[in-house]
Amino acid sequence: DTEVTQTPKHLVMGMTNKKSLKCEQHMGHRAMYWYKQKAKKPPELMFVYSYEKLSINESVPSRFSPECPNSSLLNLHLHALQPEDSALYLCASSQARAQQETQYFGPGTRLLVL
């Protein structure tokens, strides 16, 4: 299995809603990532989990809250988002063994905040 899956594919939420994005991989990878991608822009790193511990938070607002329940799952909890948070949210994973390794991406969740 060389796939990273993400649910839901699409999400529409109001600014007062609470929702969660989910990501799953069964490649035995021990690093998982959340990226945000705006239209016609490259992915921007938000969070990195390494061995289920948060290792990088790229100064992301607290209305985004990541969670790594186990080595295969990664969640992103959303609360009180703003319309400018509308974007494609990508999850990725990698082995977390070497300095140079490839990240494998899921298809993303397209989020619209109204």
Added chain:
Amino acid sequence: GESVGLHLPTLSVQEGDNSIINCAYSNSASDYFIWYKQESGKGPQFIIDIRSNMDKRQGQRVTVLLNKTVKHLSLQIAATQPGDSAVYFCAENRGTSYDKVIFGPGTSLSVIP
């Protein structure tokens, strides 16, 4: 067809021609580079990578060239096909850790049948 630096975000090529997508990087400490292909509505897909101790690497129909002197990376696609239409991102590993990957701005490749 060929894209130039980071200021030409689109590239159109005729089906069957070769494509060259260029990327400049700024950090001389970067030692690992990856090319990703992103089709509309999908996540980035790994195409090919290269380490800084190499200057060329070939895959199936793709070749990546690395020129560390001028900090330049290119992706060559042979016999471009309609299925190659996508946005192509170069990405660099800037640190000593696996998680420090920075993406370039991307080039949109359109293949004309």
